Amino acid sequence: MNLAVNIGEKSYPIILEPGCAQKLPEILQQRFPGKKFVLITNRTIAALYAKLLNSWESQLDLKSFTVPDGEMYKNIETWSSILDFMLGSSLDRTSVAIAFGGGVVGDMTGFAAAVFLRGIDYIQVPTTLLAMVDSSIGGKTAIDHPLGKNLIGAFHPPRLVLVDPQFLDTLSPREFFSGYAELFKHGFVGGREMFKFVQKNHESMLSKNADILLEGIYKSLSVKANIVEQDQFETKGLRALLNLGHTFGHSLERFFNFGDILHGEAVYWGIKCAFETAKQLKLMTPENEATIDSLVSRMKMPNLPGAIDPKKIYEYMFMDKKTESGRLRFIIPVEPGKSVIIPDVPKEVIQSVLSIVFS
Template sequence: MITVPVALGDRSYDVRIEAGLLNRAADQLAPFARRRPFVIVTDANVAPHAERLAAQLPGSEVITLPAGEASKSWGHLERLTDRLLELGIERNDHVIALGGGVIGDLVGFATAILKRGCNFIQIPTTLLAQVDSSVGGKTAINSAAGKNLIGAFHQPRVVLIDPDLLDTLPARETAAGYAEVVKYGLIDDIAFFEWCESNGAALLAGDGDARAHAIAHSVAAKARIVAEDERETTGKRALLNLGHTFGHALEAETGFSDRLLHGEGVAAGMALAFAFSARQGLCPEEDAARVAAHLAAVGLPHDLASAGISASGARLVEHMLHDKKMDAGTLPFLLARGIGQTYLDKTVDLKEVAAFLDERPR
């Protein structure tokens, strides 16, 4: 087992990574057990895994939600919290989030507000959740105005990652999660990006060693950044948003639907961030081209055309105005001086962003 600590004082916890871990989850969960049974929240796609987990936890209750981004809504939040209250959840109980980023976000936010804060445990089942969203305590639901605009920082008590769960994940979902793996190399670790260029195809083909290395490296990178800037107050954690400002605008244009998965939006967003940086003379053109080429090589969107976006630059910028990072009318952007040299820029002119997007091939 690989154990990665997330050092946050009295909110510290471990991320434990091991193939086959779900089959031994009861041992890992024993320290968090109380006299009351666990409640497991999952979605329809992950229900068979929830049954395997419930069989190890006598008396446990399984709440199954619809799969997909639409579950991160006020309606499903209300239904989930009402059901948890019906089950008599207490503050010191532990609700288990078994699923991808949608389930982790929804359960995390529900437990953050239920009785002013209950405990939860993350067992992520997608690559995206395993390398990114299950670690760090960001929880949220979507609103009509945009993605993840209603939420709270609420850290889990432990994160249990079983790479074998990826065996049942559709190839498209795995590729979407891989975008978040690449992100860690683009932020500040060119050696890891080079590793991705050499090993990304093997990872996506199911190579166990490549998968385990990518997950452990990504989790350690995120844990380090979160420990330095838990609530995104110094700007360090903001680096984790690379590709998200562009990406969320693309997702909004598709109605946050399966037309463009979150990781696919992030992939296109990262390529756009590097292309815009190159257009501004900040980043070498060859670095921007290299990023786009790698994303294209693994089948991920790398521009507006491959993301299926035909909207004007002005319309996409309008989506960006609802970004939760807006500060005093200014939207910070994650730009790059090169691969592994991402930085936060608070001086970007949105008119230039719109013009840049209008120039991109459709």
């Protein structure tokens, strides 16, 4: 099941196939003959897939570097250590970086590739559901800052994305559930057919029905690829729709110091907040509200690490990169499969939403 992100001369393919990771050396030798490779992964993946990594290293001119695992390490210090390793590895501008891991590894590797020698190619080999359906495609690369999430970064699309669903076999239940939030989110921005697919297959995908989950990953990739093709640099408003739930979610992540709550867990809460905002602003017909609620109400809400402070959550929203000229923008569901951008939602509405959702 192959597809592509068509963005002109920087278009790139997505290979979606169970077991395709075994073919990585062959694929890279065909696409990047004679090149040197540098692979970035985290300690968890390096331990789980040591045999696979050894196989890749035996077939490619490849050096590997391991970083700590977790969002809390997606910072300037870890990113700098990646660059230090790359600078000490005798690479040149034709070398290719490989991001082998989840969203944190993919974001940091992509950003390092964007600036190393003023830019080298890289590929994404995502190992988490979140990275497979969201962060590995689109070309957004970044690191976090103490003041907010993904505030330092660049647009730098990969040259190839290799999605092997078999990596999900070693993913923890919590990480799988967190990653599913991004697939679930696409049901509210990817059109009515995507909404119907998620509505029909929600429980089957959560229970890891292999065929249905594979179809869900493919459909989710297609939704994101289609949006990125139309608004690669998020200048037309369309790509911002992919941030449904993220203004609320990013604030939650910062509130809990980017460590105690996973990104997808925060997105679930963000989707619930966005739906409550739509209700308070009366943006849905009664029929659409009931249809959307029939899916939102089936979300199993993750536990929060502790009590939240609504005033702090609201304050942190203004450090989100989706803010424009000091104004908050929210992505709000209005119809099954359709969301819209709403600027300048009154403060009292947001405070009411936070009180209701987190009471």
